[in-house]
Amino acid sequence: MSDEDRDLVLFDGPRRIARGSDAAVAAGFRKALAASPQAALRVFDLATGRPVDLHLSETEPAPAPKRGRPRLGVAAREVTLLPRQWDWLATQPGGASAALRRLVDQARKTGADDDARRLRTDAAYGFMVEMAGxxxxxxxxxxxxxxxxxxxxxALIAPWPADIRAQILELFDGEAA
Incomplete structure (x- = not known):
């Protein structure tokens, strides 16, 4: 995911003042900073709940085209398995790599709801630690x-600032994604 595709939120202290793409939140950041140079501005990535740094320049230079072969999107990484697991993989149609891709795709489909809940919980917790630790x-x-x-x-976060409370519950519910 490129920076422009992120869903971000901008807080000034406990107040949520902007939400959107990098460009939209950067514009809000510049506006808030111009209005109050001492503002306590923090930007969070809603996919992770973690703080992020923004590129505040209004124009980004276009990346130079790269030479050579185009990337195919395949990443080679090390996998450590037991000999019996390698033996089983060797008997699968398409070889070990194709079998591993099928197994990963199947696991992603069957565990998608659990994975989504875990990611939402992690994002809400990351945001909670930063803003309400x-x-x-x-x-x-x-x-x-x-x-x-x-x-x-x-009930437990009811006394917390309204925008922080709302953001935590949105992350928990998956509304921020």
Whole structure:
């Protein structure tokens, strides 16, 4: 995913002031900074809940075209398996690489809901740590988040600033994605 494709959110202290692509949030960042040079601005990637750095220049130079063969999107990496697993892979149609690709695709399909929930929980937790790590009941709220107990989470974070609370619940619910 390129930087332009990210879904970002901009906070000024506990207040959410912008959301959108890198370009949209960078424009909001520049505007907020011009209005208040001492603003406590923080930008988060909603896919991860983690803070990100923005490129604030309004125009980015186009990357120079690369020479040579085009990339095919295949990445070679090391895989460590037991001998019996290599033996089984060797008997599969298309060889080990094709069998591993099929197994990964199958696992992605069958575990997609669990993976999505885990990613949402991780994003909500990452955001919570950054924006509310010292807030009252943070530890209990974290437990409720990882237990997927939305009602308890909402009750525990009710005293927190409204925009922070709303962002956590949006991440938890998957509305921020």
């Amino acid at each position: 010292d807030a009252p009941d943070f530890e209990e709220a974290s437990r409720a988040l990882f237990a997927a107990d939305r009602d308890r989470l909402a």
